[in-house]
Amino acid sequence: MRIVVLAGGIGGARFLRGLKSAVPDAEITVIGNTGDDIHLFGLKVCPDLDTVMYTLGGGIHEDQGWGRAGETFAVKEELAAYGVGPEWFGLGDRDFATHIVRTQMIGAGYPLSAVTEALCARWQPGVRLLPMSDDRVETHVLIDDPEGAEGTRKAVHFQEYWVRLRASVPAHAIVPVGADQAKPAPGVLEAIAAADVVLFPPSNPVVSVGTILGVPGIREAVAGSSAPVIGLSPIVGGAPVRGMADKVLEAVGVEATAAAVARHYGSGLIDGWLVDSVDADAVDEVEAAGIRCRAVPLMMTDLEATAAMAREALALAEEVRA
Amino acid sequence: MRIVVLAGGIGGARFLRGLKSAVPDAEITVIGNTGDDIHLFGLKVCPDLDTVMYTLGGGIHEDQGWGRAGETFAVKEELAAYGVGPEWFGLGDRDFATHIVRTQMIGAGYPLSAVTEALCARWQPGVRLLPMSDDRVETHVLIDDPEGAEGTRKAVHFQEYWVRLRASVPAHAIVPVGADQAKPAPGVLEAIAAADVVLFPPSNPVVSVGTILGVPGIREAVAGSSAPVIGLSPIVGGAPVRGMADKVLEAVGVEATAAAVARHYGSGLIDGWLVDSVDADAVDEVEAAGIRCRAVPLMMTDLEATAAMAREALALAEEVRA
Numbered sequence: 001m002r003i004v005v006l007a008g009g010i011g012g013a014r015f016l017r018g019l020k021s022a023v024p025d026a027e028i029t030v031i032g033n034t035g036d037d038i039h040l041f042g043l044k045v046c047p048d049l050d051t052v053m054y055t056l057g058g059g060i061h062e063d064q065g066w067g068r069a070g071e072t073f074a075v076k077e078e079l080a081a082y083g084v085g086p087e088w089f090g091l092g093d094r095d096f097a098t099h100i101v102r103t104q105m106i107g108a109g110y111p112l113s114a115v116t117e118a119l120c121a122r123w124q125p126g127v128r129l130l131p132m133s134d135d136r137v138e139t140h141v142l143i144d145d146p147e148g149a150e151g152t153r154k155a156v157h158f159q160e161y162w163v164r165l166r167a168s169v170p171a172h173a174i175v176p177v178g179a180d181q182a183k184p185a186p187g188v189l190e191a192i193a194a195a196d197v198v199l200f201p202p203s204n205p206v207v208s209v210g211t212i213l214g215v216p217g218i219r220e221a222v223a224g225s226s227a228p229v230i231g232l233s234p235i236v237g238g239a240p241v242r243g244m245a246d247k248v249l250e251a252v253g254v255e256a257t258a259a260a261v262a263r264h265y266g267s268g269l270i271d272g273w274l275v276d277s278v279d280a281d282a283v284d285e286v287e288a289a290g291i292r293c294r295a296v297p298l299m300m301t302d303l304e305a306t307a308a309m310a311r312e313a314l315a316l317a318e319e320v321r322a
Numbered sequence: 323m324r325i326v327v328l329a330g331g332i333g334g335a336r337f338l339r340g341l342k343s344a345v346p347d348a349e350i351t352v353i354g355n356t357g358d359d360i361h362l363f364g365l366k367v368c369p370d371l372d373t374v375m376y377t378l379g380g381g382i383h384e385d386q387g388w389g390r391a392g393e394t395f396a397v398k399e400e401l402a403a404y405g406v407g408p409e410w411f412g413l414g415d416r417d418f419a420t421h422i423v424r425t426q427m428i429g430a431g432y433p434l435s436a437v438t439e440a441l442c443a444r445w446q447p448g449v450r451l452l453p454m455s456d457d458r459v460e461t462h463v464l465i466d467d468p469e470g471a472e473g474t475r476k477a478v479h480f481q482e483y484w485v486r487l488r489a490s491v492p493a494h495a496i497v498p499v500g501a502d503q504a505k506p507a508p509g510v511l512e513a514i515a516a517a518d519v520v521l522f523p524p525s526n527p528v529v530s531v532g533t534i535l536g537v538p539g540i541r542e543a544v545a546g547s548s549a550p551v552i553g554l555s556p557i558v559g560g561a562p563v564r565g566m567a568d569k570v571l572e573a574v575g576v577e578a579t580a581a582a583v584a585r586h587y588g589s590g591l592i593d594g595w596l597v598d599s600v601d602a603d604a605v606d607e608v609e610a611a612g613i614r615c616r617a618v619p620l621m622m623t624d625l626e627a628t629a630a631m632a633r634e635a636l637a638l639a640e641e642v643r644a
Contacts, residue, residue, distance in 0.1 A: 042422065084423050101363075104364035122403060
């Protein structure tokens with residue numbers, strides 16, 4: 001079975017671990033969000049790709065969900081001693097090595113997709129990990145400018161909004177800078193075309209899955225796919241399971257409910273939608289929108305619970321196909 | 323008193339510490355060798371400049387003489403796990419931060435001299451540290467090619483010859499690639515012109531002091547200076563005090579003796595020369611070459627012994643001046 005998964009960071013990575021456990025023989029292609037990539041200290045950092053790679057490759061800091069296990073922070077401390085920041089972005093020593101290798105390869109002319117493949121040669125994530133695009137796409141967030149006159153707004157890098165500001169200020173718009181000029185990375189459209197199932201894990205529908213779908217050609221390929229497209233709600237009981245998806249949903253005018261996110265994707269894109277058992281009353285609303293819907297436990301509390309979610313998604317895909 | 327010192331790495335840095343102790347009120351300008359700079363992992367590494375900066379700034383690994391105190395090697399271990407080397411060059415995590423800041427500033431358009439000043443703003447070495455040149459000069463060493471046909475030679479980077487091969491293969495020539503096109507960094511010629519004394523510490527006469535002198539304009543400025551130019555022999559009792567200077571002296575056809583190194587510099591360049599007490603019988607030979615010479619203890623066993631060497635050098639300068 002060929003499965004394509006559009007993944008963001010922590011939620012996507014954890015779901016993928018469950019999916020691998022549920023269908024160990026499946027051929028899984030992950031299309032990773034690169035809109036949250038950031039250049040720090042002259043290095044290209046790809047947080048979402050790395051979270052998937054480290055999680056599936058056994059190198060992740062389990063409790064934290066991002067970054068490396070057994071991490072140290074000597075480089076960061078020294079950079080701070082030189083007065084070089086930002087200090088709010090947690091780059092550890094082990095993690096630095098990944099960014100050094102990536103930056104060096106990109107400087108040598110390799111596209112990000114080839115770099116990602118090279119990094120994965122070490123981590124052996126057990127999936128084919130593709131960046132959504134080899135072109136630079138950078139998600140910016142339009143916020144009120146605290147230093148400007150009243151009503152003045154400014155765009156900040158997504159990581160500044162997310163990590164430094166903890167999404168604590170209103171986001172007026174989410175702007176994927178460069179997306180309109182970006183091309184899907186080699187293999188992306190081919191993988192979607194060849195897929196038996198396409199899955200949207202419980203990743204952020206705006207700044208993770210939404211950014212991937214914003215690369216011209218990807219949304220069309222997913223919408224046009226003959227394979228069932230099944231999503232899992234990242235919103236449970238009216239709040240994000242993890243992270244601050246409600247904040248960016250608000251920016252795009254979508255209510256933070258399981259049903260509203262399904263309608264946001266729409267029946268033109270997704271065929272099936274899983275909501276959490278606590279949101280069982282949303283099933284009818286989602287089905288009324290032309291999307292087959294089931295209520296099942298959606299908390300990724302451990303590997304088995306996550307594998308069960310993956311099995312439910314694949315079962316719904318079978319149902320859609322039948 | 324304005325003192326200019328042409329310095330390599332460990333020997334130069336330790337001598338400078340003694341000099342600062344001997345004449346705490348002197349205005350010391352250090353012209354540092356950059357011929358052993360190397361690009362590793364996409365980062366610009368300046369071993370000699372950093373050794374001077376760390377040593378005088380209190381960050382050096384004392385026993386080792388290079389690199390940072392309390393160093394860790396997580397980044398290097400991770401790079402090795404990616405199969406990215408070289409493994410023979412010991413870049414620690416703390417050290418990496420220096421190279422990251424430097425590389426980022428150079429990428430932003432700052433010349434090496436401005437970058438060095440910025441790094442020194444943290445370390446406060448108590449001297450003005452100037453790279454010999456803002457232009458790239460890279461010392462290469464011509465060795466026998468172990469993989470080539472008999473008699474085939476190849477050029478390797480100085481660090482590969484020095485650190486990886488431990489100077490264990492014959493060096494046929496020392497080639498400062500780019501030196502002919504290099505210009506002295508801003509301030510270098512001005513500092514020499516304004517100097518009351520110019521000192522050559524017991525640094526490597528070929529690949530440290532020799533490389534600095536090889537930047538067009540610097541040798542001429544030193545030779546034409548009205549200030550006394552005093553050198554300290556890095557060769558004691560027919561062998562280098564530290565390092566493998568004898569190997570590179572052989573490559574340029576100079577015997578590894580205190581007197582031969584003095585004659586190699588020549589009376590057109592240096593006015594005075596200190597040899598170690600064990601080489602007292604070399605004094606006449608050096609003086610016969612038109613260079614004032616004294617035999618004094620030249621082992622930098624501790625700060626006081628090193629300060630005494632500096633005082634001897636300055637005393638010899640006074641003698642030359644008188």
